[in-house]
Amino acid sequence: MLSSSLINEIQKILGKENVFTTLEERLCYGYDSTPEAFLPDLVIRPTCTEQIQKILKLANLHLFPVIPRGAGTGLSGGSLPVKGGVILDLNRMDRILEIDEENLVATVEPGVITAHLQEEVEKRGLFYPPDPASLKTSTIGGNVAECAGGPRAFKYGVTRDYVLGLEIVTPKGEILQTGGKTVKSVTGYDLTRLYTGSEGTLGIITKIILRLIPKPEAKKTMMIVYERLDDAAKTVTLIIKQGIIPVTLELMDDITMRCVENYLQLGLPLDAEAVLIIEVDGPIDLVEKQINQVGELSRANGAREVKIAKNEKEREEIWAARRAVSAAVVQIKPTKISEDIAVPRSQIPVMVRRLKEIAFRYQLNLAIFGHAGDGNLHPNILCDKNDSEEMERVEKAIGELFQAAVELGGTLSGEHGIGTMKAPYLKLETGEVGFEVMRAIKKALDPNNILNPGKIFGSG
Ligand SMILES: Cc1cc2nc3c(=O)[nH]c(=O)nc-3n(C[C@H](O)[C@H](O)[C@H](O)COP(=O)(O)OP(=O)(O)OC[C@H]3O[C@@H](n4cnc5c(N)ncnc54)[C@H](O)[C@@H]3O)c2cc1C
Numbered sequence: 001m002l003s004s005s006l007i008n009e010i011q012k013i014l015g016k017e018n019v020f021t022t023l024e025e026r027l028c029y030g031y032d033s034t035p036e037a038f039l040p041d042l043v044i045r046p047t048c049t050e051q052i053q054k055i056l057k058l059a060n061l062h063l064f065p066v067i068p069r070g071a072g073t074g075l076s077g078g079s080l081p082v083k084g085g086v087i088l089d090l091n092r093m094d095r096i097l098e099i100d101e102e103n104l105v106a107t108v109e110p111g112v113i114t115a116h117l118q119e120e121v122e123k124r125g126l127f128y129p130p131d132p133a134s135l136k137t138s139t140i141g142g143n144v145a146e147c148a149g150g151p152r153a154f155k156y157g158v159t160r161d162y163v164l165g166l167e168i169v170t171p172k173g174e175i176l177q178t179g180g181k182t183v184k185s186v187t188g189y190d191l192t193r194l195y196t197g198s199e200g201t202l203g204i205i206t207k208i209i210l211r212l213i214p215k216p217e218a219k220k221t222m223m224i225v226y227e228r229l230d231d232a233a234k235t236v237t238l239i240i241k242q243g244i245i246p247v248t249l250e251l252m253d254d255i256t257m258r259c260v261e262n263y264l265q266l267g268l269p270l271d272a273e274a275v276l277i278i279e280v281d282g283p284i285d286l287v288e289k290q291i292n293q294v295g296e297l298s299r300a301n302g303a304r305e306v307k308i309a310k311n312e313k314e315r316e317e318i319w320a321a322r323r324a325v326s327a328a329v330v331q332i333k334p335t336k337i338s339e340d341i342a343v344p345r346s347q348i349p350v351m352v353r354r355l356k357e358i359a360f361r362y363q364l365n366l367a368i369f370g371h372a373g374d375g376n377l378h379p380n381i382l383c384d385k386n387d388s389e390e391m392e393r394v395e396k397a398i399g400e401l402f403q404a405a406v407e408l409g410g411t412l413s414g415e416h417g418i419g420t421m422k423a424p425y426l427k428l429e430t431g432e433v434g435f436e437v438m439r440a441i442k443k444a445l446d447p448n449n450i451l452n453p454g455k456i457f458g459s460g
Pocket of ligand 1: 033069078143147149
């Protein structure tokens, strides 16, 4: 609980209208896109870096937690106020400060919506590739803090591949500048990379310098239907072996398709085990050649149907199916546990079989979809958080699926981060030494554990 004199002091810094104190207002900031919810003591909406500096200095003096928050679309619990404290909502810092066409760089505030930045740079013939499926809502600050990926990561990489520099308010309220507009910089430690993916635990990101690239000339999208999921998974590796690097190589299994079809009625094949959504981009001639090559290769490897979008409307329909997945799968049961493992691409068929076997053994509803091109699968367990017996089985299944991913040379999280949801499993991947090195960094930079406590390392 914050004292009323402390709340007064915060109101003086931000103006009363930017400090939310009522229960109704605080409830609106207590959840993200995980099934969990906690009540913050206060919500603040700063408009500038200086206000954030003052708040963090105050937090260190009075020892209250500060939890940075973008759009709350996080899937690992990163912006949940697990220990109460102050939610620092960055949505009002939403200006695109510069699009520098000569240096192919954009400088933005953290609250800029991802899709908005993409639209603005595309008007100038430029391209910002990272495309989390939440892009119409998520913020660039949240993307950097989680190192978000998305379907296009297969060809273009993830958010960290585009972050050139950052302005950060440290937990003690100082300003740290990292990197800059140059593509090359090897001055000292790479602090830009340290903060990218730090999940709001090491500092508040207040300015971001992003690398842009020229917009590809053309793109083509296709949906490929498979009787057998194994054939779909095998095609993914064969396409890459042929030297073709599509922009996206997305996979949806039968359960996912049934949910999407029930939700949107797009005419998806309900008797097939899997579909791949593949998009290629680049110069027009190459795009035509590659989309046909992929089609032929798929047919030769068990595809039942290859549907190439003939126009933008058909392309949008294919993507509508993929983007609707998160909303559609909750028709099965109300609670969605969305995991985010990644394995080396060649291990996808093995991982998919392990996932199905785990779901069968624990009698759970499991939908599998994800970015097959980079081995990043999203096994979604559909359950009911009020059913404690089922939740016990869910916990066991989650432990086993993480274990399987690590055994296959993979990772707990391809793009959603650790947050609270995966904190208990962190050491599975990092080992004791990796865990201690990470914790030492956190302790050195945030000795009072002000920023986003309870995340990544759990409550310990
Ligand atoms: C339907 C749906 C689809 C999704 N698809 C994808 C996908 O394809 N790929 C993918 O990678 N993710 C995906 N996500 C997850 C989520 O959208 C991303 O993690 C996104 O980057 C979160 O952005 P946000 O603005 O909502 O951040 P929030 O959820 O508000 O916060 C996420 C984390 O960032 C921290 N944070 C936020 N802003 C700052 C800041 N300025 N400074 C420091 N820390 C900060 C928070 O404390 C928290 O730890 C999806 C989510 C949903 C709901």
